[in-house]
Amino acid sequence: MRDAIEKADVLIEALGWIRRFRNKVTVIKLGGSVMENPDALRHCLIDIVFMETVGMRPVVIHGGGAAISRAMAEAKIEPHFIQGRRYTDDATLKIVEEVLAGQVCSNITQEVEDIGGRAMSLNLNPQCVLFGERMTLPGENGEEIDLGHVGSVTEVDRATIENLCYAGQVPIIPSMCIDKETGQKLNVNADTAANAVAEALGAEKLVFLSDVNGVRTDKDDPDTLVHSLNREKAEAMIKSGQIATGMIPKVEACLETLARGVSKIHIIDGRLRHSLLLEIYTNTGVGTEIVL
Numbered sequence: 001m002r003d004a005i006e007k008a009d010v011l012i013e014a015l016g017w018i019r020r021f022r023n024k025v026t027v028i029k030l031g032g033s034v035m036e037n038p039d040a041l042r043h044c045l046i047d048i049v050f051m052e053t054v055g056m057r058p059v060v061i062h063g064g065g066a067a068i069s070r071a072m073a074e075a076k077i078e079p080h081f082i083q084g085r086r087y088t089d090d091a092t093l094k095i096v097e098e099v100l101a102g103q104v105c106s107n108i109t110q111e112v113e114d115i116g117g118r119a120m121s122l123n124l125n126p127q128c129v130l131f132g133e134r135m136t137l138p139g140e141n142g143e144e145i146d147l148g149h150v151g152s153v154t155e156v157d158r159a160t161i162e163n164l165c166y167a168g169q170v171p172i173i174p175s176m177c178i179d180k181e182t183g184q185k186l187n188v189n190a191d192t193a194a195n196a197v198a199e200a201l202g203a204e205k206l207v208f209l210s211d212v213n214g215v216r217t218d219k220d221d222p223d224t225l226v227h228s229l230n231r232e233k234a235e236a237m238i239k240s241g242q243i244a245t246g247m248i249p250k251v252e253a254c255l256e257t258l259a260r261g262v263s264k265i266h267i268i269d270g271r272l273r274h275s276l277l278l279e280i281y282t283n284t285g286v287g288t289e290i291v292l
């Protein structure tokens with residue numbers, strides 16, 4: 001009986017949060033690293049179906065960097081990353097599209113349906129909701145670094161995403177966009193895509209599900225988790241090399257998005273069972289909160 005009462009207590013604790021986030025959009029970025037673990041992915045998707053069922057409006061943006069690199073290895077193409085972004089030539093773009101807009105997006109959509117939720121894949125064919133333009137990165141001496149077919153999102157089809165949400169469907173969006181002027185498909189870093197969508201939708205929350213417990217001062221030591229990270233500290237950690245690889249675009253994009261009005265951003269461990277529910281529906285904060 002005591003166990004049952006404790007379970008009911010948990011539901012009551014969630015009640016306030018369920019009310020607070022009812023009808024509010026939360027953008028969830030599913031990192032490729034967490035999707036490498038099918039059990040972890042399944043539990044993340046169960047949490048997302050729960051959120052939708054209790055009236056939240058979850059929107060999923062997914063990456064798939066590890067799966068792309070694997071497919072490239074099979075095709076004997078060496079991946080090349082510049083400041084956390086994949087240099088994308090024609091052959092790489094073809095693989096990115098097959099893996100992200102094809103396999104990964106379909107797998108997530110199918111799995112949400114298998115769990116009992118409703119999902120809609122917004123891959124490029126036939127429906128694209130992310131539009132953008134080719135981007136470059138600034139080099140050390142002020143020159144522009146070319147990344148090939150890599151883009152940044154400049155326009156989000158908000159109406160399509162919101163209509164799906166309000167019809168009880170979870171939109172599943174791969175991190176690719178189309179350049180409206182040229183029709184060219186572009187590879188987008190999934191963290192920057194998630195930030196663009198959160199900003200365009202005026203999301204209440206943006207949550208990154210990764211394969212680490214958050215930002216750490218020593219990237220290999222989970223005990224060095226930084227619970228709250230502001231711009232000054234983030235910039236210093238990037239400069240010193242403490243924040244490296246894929247964590248750089250994630251943190252940079254989060255700081256930009258906060259400055260543009262999304263109020264809550266968290267990086268949490270998608271491998272920790274129910275980390276998403278813990279973050280949203282309990283008083284136990286997990287991971288790193290990014291603040292201005």
Ligand SMILES: Nc1ncnc2c1ncn2[C@@H]1O[C@H](COP(=O)(O)OP(=O)(O)O)[C@@H](O)[C@H]1O
Pocket residue numbers: 030031032033034063065191209210211212214215216217218219242243244245246247248
């Ligand atoms: N300071 C840091 N704290 C935590 N992780 C870091 C840090 N610096 C670099 N990383 C790396 O960033 C990775 C997460 O980014 P990324 O590989 O892009 O994953 P995801 O697929 O979840 O976006 C971690 O697995 C870790 O290796």
Ligand SMILES: CC(=O)N[C@@H](CCC(=O)OP(=O)(O)O)C(=O)O
Pocket residue numbers: 030031032033062063064065066068084085086096150151175187188189190191246
């Ligand atoms: C331009 C660029 O780097 N695009 C990424 C898109 C996928 C991604 O970001 O996946 P994760 O979230 O798993 O890292 C890439 O090609 O890997």
